[in-house]
Amino acid sequence: MKKIVLLLLVGIFCSFTTHTPKTIYIQPLGDVNQKYLTYVKNSVTDFYGYTCVIQPKVNLTKDILAASKTRYEASKILNKFKSNENLLLITEKDIAYRKSTSFTEWGIFGLGLRPGKTCVISTFRLKKGVTTQKMLVRLKKVALHEIGHNLGLIHCTHHKDCLMNDAKGTIQQVDREKIWFCSKCSKVIHK
Ligand SMILES: [Zn+2]
Numbered sequence: 001m002k003k004i005v006l007l008l009l010v011g012i013f014c015s016f017t018t019h020t021p022k023t024i025y026i027q028p029l030g031d032v033n034q035k036y037l038t039y040v041k042n043s044v045t046d047f048y049g050y051t052c053v054i055q056p057k058v059n060l061t062k063d064i065l066a067a068s069k070t071r072y073e074a075s076k077i078l079n080k081f082k083s084n085e086n087l088l089l090i091t092e093k094d095i096a097y098r099k100s101t102s103f104t105e106w107g108i109f110g111l112g113l114r115p116g117k118t119c120v121i122s123t124f125r126l127k128k129g130v131t132t133q134k135m136l137v138r139l140k141k142v143a144l145h146e147i148g149h150n151l152g153l154i155h156c157t158h159h160k161d162c163l164m165n166d167a168k169g170t171i172q173q174v175d176r177e178k179i180w181f182c183s184k185c186s187k188v189i190h191k
């Protein structure tokens with residue numbers, strides 16, 4: 001009798017892990033073009049198989065401003081909105097990163113907890129001098145990269161084309177990458 005119950009439990013567990021798609025919430029921070037939201041939603045579903053739910057926007061507030069006051073600080077955003085559900089925050093405003101030991105801040109494309117369930121991306125630095133189509137491809141790469149960090153991936157040094165390379169603030173690296181994880185990064189995600 002005990003054996004049957006155990007098998008049944010194992011069966012239920014398997015069906016949850018293999019057949020139920022994970023959900024990720026997409027949260028606009030301030031006004032975000034609907035086209036960008038829909039594109040990110042479809043990209044994340046295609047690549048990771050997540051079910052994406054777009055949430056109503058929340059406002060950008062002064063408490064998440066960076067020290068320069070001209071942009072928002074990504075770590076403050078993550079601290080404020082940190083969630084137990086998978087959460088991708090997206091803003092059209094510029095976001096910055098600053099090491100706790102330094103006063104210098106610099107603009108970034110995105111930041112994700114590693115491992116964790118929360119990441120933030122910004123369209124601000126992806127738009128310069130390119131068509132909307134090219135900007136959207138950049139946005140997709142940044143979103144998939146930050147979710148990669150949430151899933152435990154560190155920056156990749158194994159293959160130049162891998163999505164998990166450190167962009168080091170340059171858009172050229174983002175443009176160079178493929179929508180692809182190298183064998184080393186794929187192993188971490190699927191282990
Ligand atoms: Zn990264």
Ligand SMILES: [Zn+2]
Pocket residue numbers: 156157158159162163164165181182183184185186
């Ligand atoms: Zn890699």
